[in-house]
Amino acid sequence: MEQEVIVEQKEIVEQEDFVVQMRGISKVYPNGIAANKDVDFLLRRGEIHAIMGENGAGKSTLMKILFGLEQPTSGEILINGQPVAITSPSKAISLGIGMVHQHFMLVPSLTVAENIVLGMAPTNKSRLLVDYKKAVQIAEENAARYNLRIDPNAKVMDIPVGMKQKVEILKALVRGAKILILDEPTAVLTTQETSELFKELVALKDQGFTIVFISHKLKEIKQITDRLTIMRGGRSMGVYNTADISESEISRLMVGRDVVLKVVKDKSQPTETVLKVRDLEYTNRWNKKMLDKVSFSVRKGEILGIAGVEGNGQRELVEMLFNLNVPDAGTVTVCGDSIVNLSQDKIRNRGVSLVPEDRMTYGIADIATIEENVISDRFGTKRFNKGPLFNMREIHHESQNLIVDYRILAKSFKQQVKMLSGGNIQKVVVARELSSKPTLLIADQPTRGIDVGATEFIRNEIVELSRGGTAVLLVSADLNEVIELSDSLIVMYGGKIVAYFEDSSQLDDVTMGEYMLGLKHQTEEEIAKVSYE
Amino acid sequence: MSDRRLILFNLLRGLAAILLALAVAAIFIFISSEEPLTALKYLLLGPVVSFKATGNVFNTTSFLTILAAMIPTIFSGLAVCVMFSANQFNLAGEGAIMLGGFVGALLGIYLKLNTGLHQVVCVLAGALAGGLIMLIPAVLKVKLGASEMVTSLMMNYVVMFVILHFLNFVFADRSKGATQTFPFLETAKIPEIVANGTKLTWGFVVALIFVVIIALFMYRTKWGYAIRMIGINQSFAQYSGMQVGAVIVLSQVIGGMLSGMGGSIEVLGRFSTFLWRELPGYGWLGITIAILAKNNPIFVPFAAFFIAYLNKGCDLMATYSDVPSEMIDIIQAAIFLFFAAEQFLAKYRQRIVVRNAQRDLALQEAAASQGGSNS
Numbered sequence: 001m002e003q004e005v006i007v008e009q010k011e012i013v014e015q016e017d018f019v020v021q022m023r024g025i026s027k028v029y030p031n032g033i034a035a036n037k038d039v040d041f042l043l044r045r046g047e048i049h050a051i052m053g054e055n056g057a058g059k060s061t062l063m064k065i066l067f068g069l070e071q072p073t074s075g076e077i078l079i080n081g082q083p084v085a086i087t088s089p090s091k092a093i094s095l096g097i098g099m100v101h102q103h104f105m106l107v108p109s110l111t112v113a114e115n116i117v118l119g120m121a122p123t124n125k126s127r128l129l130v131d132y133k134k135a136v137q138i139a140e141e142n143a144a145r146y147n148l149r150i151d152p153n154a155k156v157m158d159i160p161v162g163m164k165q166k167v168e169i170l171k172a173l174v175r176g177a178k179i180l181i182l183d184e185p186t187a188v189l190t191t192q193e194t195s196e197l198f199k200e201l202v203a204l205k206d207q208g209f210t211i212v213f214i215s216h217k218l219k220e221i222k223q224i225t226d227r228l229t230i231m232r233g234g235r236s237m238g239v240y241n242t243a244d245i246s247e248s249e250i251s252r253l254m255v256g257r258d259v260v261l262k263v264v265k266d267k268s269q270p271t272e273t274v275l276k277v278r279d280l281e282y283t284n285r286w287n288k289k290m291l292d293k294v295s296f297s298v299r300k301g302e303i304l305g306i307a308g309v310e311g312n313g314q315r316e317l318v319e320m321l322f323n324l325n326v327p328d329a330g331t332v333t334v335c336g337d338s339i340v341n342l343s344q345d346k347i348r349n350r351g352v353s354l355v356p357e358d359r360m361t362y363g364i365a366d367i368a369t370i371e372e373n374v375i376s377d378r379f380g381t382k383r384f385n386k387g388p389l390f391n392m393r394e395i396h397h398e399s400q401n402l403i404v405d406y407r408i409l410a411k412s413f414k415q416q417v418k419m420l421s422g423g424n425i426q427k428v429v430v431a432r433e434l435s436s437k438p439t440l441l442i443a444d445q446p447t448r449g450i451d452v453g454a455t456e457f458i459r460n461e462i463v464e465l466s467r468g469g470t471a472v473l474l475v476s477a478d479l480n481e482v483i484e485l486s487d488s489l490i491v492m493y494g495g496k497i498v499a500y501f502e503d504s505s506q507l508d509d510v511t512m513g514e515y516m517l518g519l520k521h522q523t524e525e526e527i528a529k530v531s532y533e
Numbered sequence: 534m535s536d537r538r539l540i541l542f543n544l545l546r547g548l549a550a551i552l553l554a555l556a557v558a559a560i561f562i563f564i565s566s567e568e569p570l571t572a573l574k575y576l577l578l579g580p581v582v583s584f585k586a587t588g589n590v591f592n593t594t595s596f597l598t599i600l601a602a603m604i605p606t607i608f609s610g611l612a613v614c615v616m617f618s619a620n621q622f623n624l625a626g627e628g629a630i631m632l633g634g635f636v637g638a639l640l641g642i643y644l645k646l647n648t649g650l651h652q653v654v655c656v657l658a659g660a661l662a663g664g665l666i667m668l669i670p671a672v673l674k675v676k677l678g679a680s681e682m683v684t685s686l687m688m689n690y691v692v693m694f695v696i697l698h699f700l701n702f703v704f705a706d707r708s709k710g711a712t713q714t715f716p717f718l719e720t721a722k723i724p725e726i727v728a729n730g731t732k733l734t735w736g737f738v739v740a741l742i743f744v745v746i747i748a749l750f751m752y753r754t755k756w757g758y759a760i761r762m763i764g765i766n767q768s769f770a771q772y773s774g775m776q777v778g779a780v781i782v783l784s785q786v787i788g789g790m791l792s793g794m795g796g797s798i799e800v801l802g803r804f805s806t807f808l809w810r811e812l813p814g815y816g817w818l819g820i821t822i823a824i825l826a827k828n829n830p831i832f833v834p835f836a837a838f839f840i841a842y843l844n845k846g847c848d849l850m851a852t853y854s855d856v857p858s859e860m861i862d863i864i865q866a867a868i869f870l871f872f873a874a875e876q877f878l879a880k881y882r883q884r885i886v887v888r889n890a891q892r893d894l895a896l897q898e899a900a901a902s903q904g905g906s907n908s
Contacts, residue, residue: 344773345776349774366765368762372761
């Protein structure tokens with residue numbers, strides 16, 4: 001299969017007229033993560049080109065390099081055949097590259113017209129004051145020319161998401177962009193807004209613009225793009241004509257496993273039910289239904305995995321389980337007691353612990369020491385206090401033990417956590433959460449972005465904990481991880497559970513990919529089996 | 534070792550900020566003065582040296598008055614340390630000091646107790662009043678999400694005018710020309726350590742004791758720990774199961790109590806009647822001091838000394854040369870600017886951080902490869 005890819009790339013290279021040629025791009029971040037490995041990306045003039053891949057596949061990094069937000073570690077970039085160094089976004093803009101970020105970069109309190117001309121506002125004769133009329137005129141002219149309907153006098157905070165996106169696109173066009181990069185443009189849009197956007201993009205293409213479209217939604221890609229580049233694990237998996245490749249082929253290339261890290265574990269012997277989630281529903285503040293009648297159970301001694309492409313409700317689900325957010329409807333019980341609306345210390349007292357997805361936000365206090373980080377859930381207990389004062393000996397003892405047990409590579413427990421590498425920071429979080437001997441462990445992306453050694457260690461610790469009788473709920477966008485680590489598995493897509501596999505050991509990537517990308521789903525009876533009493 | 538280098542860097546950075554600020558001051562002095570060298574001499578050496586025709590000698594009295602001036606600012610500096618550590622930008626130290634002073638003064642006038650006990654009761658009541666008044670911005674923040682910075686800042690003036698009302702219309706001693714209370718009872722006055730007129734009272738010793746207490750509180754108790762963790766990362770604290778709201782209130786109540794205590798000690802030690810007719814300014818100094826001390830209680834006395842020394846120097850400079858005492862505002866603003874600017878010398882700090890990270894990474898790789906060959 002690898003050879004096919006190379007042949008196909010060669011054919012493409014021989015053709016002419018590329019507006020962008022990125023060759024042999026590699027990017028190693030300062031924390032040692034290699035986000036791009038020898039990637040070739042070629043963009044033909046006037047095409048809509050998709051970059052597909054899971055989160056962490058390196059597509060955003062590649063586009064950040066093209067837009068000058070990141071510098072490649074090696075490789076070259078040619079724009080219209082000329083080698084260039086894109087050192088900043090303003091350099092990229094001057095080369096005719098515009099980017100529409102997933103999170104809009106607009107000033108909410110200014111009007112649409114003001115946002116469009118921001119930083120290049122027309123001035124009146126005095127050269128000091130903004131000529132607002134002229135700004136509106138510029139906005140209207142461009143809106144008409146590119147057929148993007150906007151209201152130039154409305155404040156950005158008052159307009160719907162779809163229009164904000166058009167404002168972003170116009171902002172780029174007004175600045176002379178000929179190449180537009182759209183980062184997951186449909187993630188925030190309703191179906192109608194999406195189809196409107198597609199019409200506009202096609203119209204832009206007809207006017208000679210080149211569009212790069214980052215997404216992992218298969219149907220949209222098939223609908224609108226001419227060609228697509230698939231990325232996985234920082235590498236390009238090849239370039240294809242959209243018409244020539246099937247959806248299941250794309251999904252295989254996107255979510256296939258690179259290196260299979262085997263996890264050795266005995267068969268699970270699940271006993272009584274610990275976590276029971278029933279009919280959980282949640283609509284976010286942008287009126288998007290993130291959880292739709294989600295029901296499942298996790299039993300003592302088993303690892304239940306939740307697979308799915310990110311953004312399909314997994315994050316919201318975990319937030320509900322730890323009272324970081326409140327569901328609209330439904331129940332969550334741990335050992336029979338409801339935990340909805342309980343404060344975090346009460347939830348923790350019931351034996352629940354959480355390895356959070358975002359370790360820098362929830363997992364650690366970055367400028368505090370390792371010691372201060374590992375005691376954050378237990379510092380009030382009798383063991384660590386002597387009268388009104390801390391029992392420092394006991395605290396040093398505990399943190400020293402955890403550093404040894406969880407193989408945290410640090411000079412001492414007095415070291416600031418932010419000085420550690422990503423893998424060791426995660427070990428600090430895992431050490432705290434696993435050493436409290438939880439009844440229920442929720443592990444949300446427990447090994448994201450960390451090195452192989454730490455990954456393997458953390459996975460083994462989770463298995464050991466579950467075999468010791470802890471119920472484990474594992475949420476991971478890493479297909480290899482959920483399949484290898486889980487005993488049974490559910491798949492989430494669009495806020496719903498779309499599949500349940502009682503035994504995950506026999507699963508393969510192709511089947512999983514189809515469920516994860518919404519091409520298939522099981523019947524309600526099959527899914528209902530995961531709701532044990 | 535690398536962390537030690539970072540600490541050393543922070544110390545050097547503080548020193549550099551002070552030196553740069555003094556350099557800025559020197560520039561202004563050279564611009565505004567006919568005799569800049571005399572002015573600088575008084576600014577930098579005046580507070581501890583007597584310049585006499587027969588030679589320069591160490592001025593003990595002057596030195597002791599500097600220590601005396603530190604008493605209220607150590608308290609207000611500690612108060613700000615505690616509140617800022619919880620990431621609460623509460624600026625009501627000013628009002629709490631005035632209120633603490635006023636309450637302590639009233640009890641010192643109207644309560645009849647034996648000396649010893651009398652001062653303790655007055656100071657504790659002042660602390661209590663300061664703590665209670667801080668509940669207002671703290672509870673508003675926790676329950677309603679109102680910015681404590683805004684409410685506390687406005688509250689200062691409410692407190693001041695309420696006190697002025699009572700001072701003018703209820704407790705004023707009508708026999709005096711100026712508006713002031715009746716004199717404190719002798720039993721309530723806080724005596725000087727050595728009766729020499731420097732106003733260096735036993736309050737100074739109490740202030741130093743509280744430096745130790747607050748340092749222990751912040752670094753050796755579960756409450757101080759919770760305050761610091763909430764200040765560093767509130768989401769983390771909440772997720773860890775800390776009572777975030779309660780701790781935020783606690784931090785500000787403690788800040789208020791320290792301020793109130795400082796106010797009452799100052800009033801009962803320095804004066805014989807209550808005669809503050811406006812906010813005394815110690816609360817603002819407390820903010821400067823806490824920033825200089827990087828919110829670490831142990832550094833508060835040093836920062837307070839620096840500020841008191843500078844104040845004294847500026848006073849002398851204004852008296853014996855032609856530079857206006859407002860110069861101190863410029864110096865303070867400059868120090869503030871250099872200290873508070875996180876970006877100050879950030880490039881060099883980043884270099885240290887990166888170098889450390891790289892060395893750690895190399896160490897780690899070495900360890901990993903070793904581990905690999907062992908297994």
